[in-house]
Amino acid sequence: MRLGRTPLAAGLLIGLVLTAPGVATADPRPTVKQAKAKLERLNNRADKVVDRFNTLNEEYKKARTRHTRLDASYKRKLKTVEDLRADVVGMAVSDYKLGGDVSSWPGMFGNPDPGRTLGALALAGQMQAERAEKLAAFDRENKGLKVERDRAQEALVVADGERDKVEKERAEILDLVKDQKKLLERLGAYNAGNPNSTGTKYTGPASGNARSALQFAFAQTGKPYIYGGTGPRGYDCSGFTQASWRAAGVSLPRTTWQQWAWGANRKVPLDQLQPGDLIFSQGLGHVTMYAGNGNIVHAPQTGDVIKVVKLSAYGKSIAGAIRP
Template sequence: MTVNARHRRPRARKSTKLALGAAAAGTMVLVPSVANAEPQPTIDQVSAQLNTLYQQEAHADEAYNAAQAAQATLQQQVDGINGQISAEQANMNQTKTRLGGLAAEQYRNGGIDPTLQLMLQANPSTMLTMSATVGRVTANNADTLALLDQQKADLATKAREAAGKMALLDQQVKAAESTKKQFDGDVAKTQALLNSLQAQQRAALLAAQQKQQAAALAAAQAASQAASQHSTSGSSGSSSGSSGSSGSSGSSGSSGSGGSKVAIPSVSGRAAAAVAFAQAQIGKPYIFGATGPGGYDCSGLTQAAWKAAGVAIPRTATAQMQGLPAIPASSAQPGDLVFFYGDSSYVDHVGMYIGNGMVIHAPHPGSSVEIVAVSTMPLVSYARP
């Protein structure tokens, strides 16, 4: 009667499925085939197409992670039901053993009805004793059998329900994987076109990306320094950290996108362990659905970083946003989580804030963990584990 719990993957909730369908339907094909003779799109067009596909890929990744989390929860429920079924089966076996003993006793007595046996007893006191015993045994066994029958029926219903849910979740995960393959194909096509560009064009695209990232980081740091100076001048002799930092004056250099050097405010406590872990992952590849140690997706990185600090947080970006206390941007400190691309009900991306308007994140397929300015992506909210 044990439910087969070998399923390994589930599907995201209904709303996620609909969102995936919308994303798939909205996939644009702006990039022509490399093999044809049509004019190549401009560098800006290629970059825009990549950004669109990467966001869609992030949506598929988030849906896949949600499906896996749902499957893990349901697997625990199924395991619990299987344990209950095993316990009830053991109880039923014990009851059958007791009933078998009574049957054997009746067989040894020639199958005589207990009531008739009582009537044949010569000693009245013995007859009364046997009458009470038989009554109790009969009543107890009847109640036990009725209870176990009901429990067996209830558990069987639960087992069927759990098995049905496992089958549904398995179908949903397969759909999420299918969507992932579709987006992987789209990204591969666009990447192939990028690779087909002339060396000079590729260099121009890379230079433009690095320039944009460096400008964003410089602007974030300048704004943070200005806020810090304003705060220092407003408090007699006190020294405060930059807006969104831990209030510590120490900082260290770290490479961000394109090799730019950025100053990271120091931080203490569990947040320090989380930030240190995230920093140590810089340069590791983005891997769809991964939680390390060889690579990460966005929420896999933030979850692993806080796990290293001894704090358990949800698996997906949306669950992290909804399950952790929200904080205003003005109160953000290193170690806080920053959510992008979405709204208050659903997000596709998350990174770890490290102060000075910067975030460590795992961007998208084909990239690696890096430091970028918060301003380079559409911000939704902040939360603190």
């Protein structure tokens, strides 16, 4: 009887294992809608991290530029100090060789023209004093410059470290987005876009530099969304708005957070939107451009292209808008 019950128990156990959720049964193949929804959730996370990385990267580049400038200036002034020091020493040595100890009475009386010797000595002394004062001034200035250069070096190290911390998080999220991209490709829902797209013509109601910005923006439609992209073959959301307004002669900062901060005194109510206004999502993970007639143009997310959609279909909660 024991032998007969063992297979039965084993069979029951196997049945339980096979029917245990998530153990032996395969996950159902997600639909296109589910895949896109998951991708959007990942992109919302990634937008914030990548934008934070871009912001820190901009700060790093500024710190590096400042350090490079100060370091070059410090080295130039150091060279000037060395040259002045050499001049002062050289003059002292030259005076000694020409007149021996010309300040001594024997040296003066032994010279055929003592008056001339005194004049030369006075002139040499004056020149030495002037150069010595210059040397002292440059030394003082150089010490201050060195302190500033060293502080810039410290700021550069800190900026580099902060950027590296975010880079790790950014890399992890980009790996997840890459997986979602493969999923969309398998489902036939991935739009690679055309980096050489000439877009469409803007025919909306914008005027002035806003029209120039939107003409550029519409000419980019069909190009792919690319994380960190600043053109011309693809853009991320803030890279796209920056490039569009740059074409209109307006210089925007690089990232969504920086653009929002830049426009702190340029905010406009959503019921007073005008073409060219920038619209920011809650959390500042995304930015779009209002095109007029209820439309926006933007670089949406991985697996999609720069395109024009209805503001009502945007789907993200809105933090506010600014007018460049």
